[in-house]
Amino acid sequence: MGAADPLSGYRFQALPDLSGLRDPPHSTISATRSLYIGPDEQIQARHFELGLPALIRAAFARVLLGYTDSPEFLFAEASSVTDLESQLNLVRCNLSDCKTWADLARQLERQAHSDVTYSVSSVHAALDLPGVTNSLPARFIHEAFTSAQKTELQEVLLLGLPQAELGAVSADSVALELWAICDVAIISQPALDIYLEQVCVTVTYILGNLSTSPTSIVPFPQNLKSAYEEGYDGSRAHVAAQWLIQNASQRPNAVAHEIYRTLEEPPIILTFAELNSRSNQLVHWLLRHGVELEDKIAVCRPRDEHFYIANAALFKSGACYVSIDPELPLERRQFIVRDSGAKFVITTTQLAPDFGPGALVLEDENVRNELSGESDEDACHAQLDSLAYLLYTSGTTGTPKGCLLNHRGVYWAIEAMCRYPRPVTQPDTDKRLALASVAFDVHISEICQAWCLGIRLVSAPRYEILADLQQNLIDLGITHAGMVPSMIEATLTGPNDLPLKYLVSGGEKISDSLLRKWANHPSLILANFYGQVA
Structure with a gap:
């Protein structure tokens, strides 16, 4: 992959839908997190001649790769929060090109400072994407949160940090405020909070492991792991x-x-x-x-x-x-x-x-x-x-x-x-x-x-x-029932008309119309059991 042609051979990867909603509206949400860099970590970064933005950018990219479950991901670096559509540097992250975290940080740093810039529309055309697809769903920027917090985004995740470089090594921890702004149509507020926390944990991990492989698994605490396992008591x-x-x-x-x-x-x-x-x-x-x-x-x-x-x-x-x-x-x-x-x-x-x-x-x-x-x-x-x-x-x-x-x-x-x-x-x-x-x-x-x-x-x-399923449910006082989605849609009018508290849908794929009518109702729990194998 040549630095001057980050689009060559790239296959578009979208961000996963973490909105938690079936038909989410477009609305901008934000999160902030203080990142503390201790004296030992400062010494490590200086030893490898890496600035904080380079390390945070590497963490941003590494967590994105985990979310997309892809070997590579293309994001953009913007020069100003007032222009997130043009004058963008393209940064293509591919872990196979790097032996260490330090290599990854340097590779992404070079791309972020390329003289060649792109617009969102030019990337969209080059990748030959459908009309509504956002070709650059993730972007990175050096900007204070106070300048960016009113930014309106559609289907974009934006990670930012103030302009910051390490000066002389401090005997105390250096505090840096990271922030993220996103469209709630792709990431919910809890998911955005977790994402930002994962980036911070990854930065700390990178600082202690700059000479190790970036493919290594970052040891997230239990509450940040993508697969959270509740304690199992076999007894x-x-x-x-x-x-x-x-x-x-x-x-x-x-x-x-x-x-x-x-x-x-x-x-x-x-x-x-x-x-x-x-x-x-x-x-x-x-x-x-x-x-x-x-x-x-x-x-x-x-x-x-x-x-x-x-x-x-x-x-x-x-x-x-x-x-x-x-x-x-x-x-x-x-x-x-x-x-x-x-x-x-x-x-x-x-x-x-x-x-x-x-x-x-x-x-x-x-x-x-x-x-x-x-x-x-x-x-x-x-x-x-x-x-x-x-x-x-x-x-x-x-x-x-x-x-x-x-x-x-x-x-x-x-x-x-x-x-x-x-x-x-x-x-x-x-x-x-x-x-x-x-x-x-x-x-x-x-x-x-x-x-x-x-x-x-x-x-x-x-x-x-x-x-007469509906009338029989009423006459018999049924509060718990299960049936296939097509039966629910064909025979039941809605949760307000029935004594049901708990309704199981299974055996077929649940439909959007059924979800709109039955899900999130204050007096009924809808459970989707489709996919079980007897």
């Missing part, structure tokens, strides 16, 4: 059934399930105590009939009380839950049973002949008598690292394939999903709608989230719910 994890057991112990009469065989009839009510007790009896029955840890047990029946009792029992017993949609063709249902090696299939009287001697019908009189004789004492034999469930893919590209998840994975997934709705949830009154097909693991999430949050799960025939 918190437990099997999901413990949420059920806890609710049964602390809130035995609270409703766990509100089950409608049809919306025209009163619901069947299962309290947490009843669900816990009856699922315990089924656990003891399964263990007495030879079910061992990670044995596969299938469930193929509509979502009635027996479905939920079976599901709870399997999550306690240590067996692996295999979900089979009763609406699937016979051949597919039988394939899943064979392929999984299911020891039992918990099903209905009507479907039992499809599964042979392994069929278990909970409402059968003989089975009911056996279950009633079992202990209802708590029994939880599942282990965190044992299998929780086996779910089959749709098989659209060939033979369906089984996907396995253990109890530890279920716990952390549900904990993450409940983090946002938890603060607004009222366990004694709120209701979650069970709407997902049992062919997808979202139905497991619906069950386990209800246990975790301590709210009731409402289920009814899916075709009845969808016949």
Whole structure:
């Protein structure tokens, strides 16, 4: 790359959108930060014959490269805040050209003082960019903040510092005010504050490491890292059934399930105590009939009380839950049973002949008598690292394939999903709608989230719910629900018309129109789960 031709072979790199807004307005924001250069750092800079502007420029460029995740980036150096469009020196930063930080600072310094200047329009033409693209989204300038703070920018990040050079080495730290001005359409105020702080930390790091490679990772403090990891306490994890057991112990009469065989009839009510007790009896029955840890047990029946009792029992017993949609063709249902090696299939009287001697019908009189004789004492034999469930893919590209998840994975997934709705949830009154097909693991999430949050799960025939989804949400008092974006847009009018507190959008890409209507509403949390892989 020749110094006289910084545009040769350059591929345009835009700044990332850090506005945090879907359709951000254009508005100018600013940030300032005092940078302190200690005596030792002053000596280092003088030893390498580098001025403060050269080092700050290098830090500015290095942080920009990190933001764009690019091997090189082109920015401009302006001579005056009153003219940010012409008489610009182009500075092209490429770390592969430099062995040390000192080399990088010198290389950028030479370009910044080139006799050849450019205008924004000439760069735009040379790079053959679309009409609205800002060809030089980042610019550097020597100017006091008091002179620049009223500058209006559109899609530009401007970093500045007063004219400053190191004089004689001071026994005290030298203070320098760095500032940044930016269009909020590309960087939010918190992001701009972080960016400026990162530049300051990088300057300090460069001063202590001038002879090391500029490709080295700058050791930012935790609050300035791009990937902030919350402390992980693995000891918190437990099997999901413990949420059920806890609710049964602390809130035995609270409703766990509100089950409608049809919306025209009163619901069947299962309290947490009843669900816990009856699922315990089924656990003891399964263990007495030879079910061992990670044995596969299938469930193929509509979502009635027996479905939920079976599901709870399997999550306690240590067996692996295999979900089979009763609406699937016979051949597919039988394939899943064979392929999984299911020891039992918990099903209905009507479907039992499809599964042979392994069929278990909970409402059968003989089975009911056996279950009633079992202990209802708590029994939880599942282990965190044992299998929780086996779910089959749709098989659209060939033979369906089984996907396995253990109890530890279920716990952390549900904990993450409940983090946002938890603060607004009222366990004694709120209701979650069970709407997902049992062919997808979202139905497991619906069950386990209800246990975790301590709210009731409402289920009814899916075709009845969808016949008038909005009115049914109102009539049933649903506060927590999840569905695909197209269903939200086609059937729901808006958050002001519904009792919803928490709405999950998933399965499809969320649309701008949906976000405009449902996001940032004071009485509703919208969660986007698109992208999860079952």
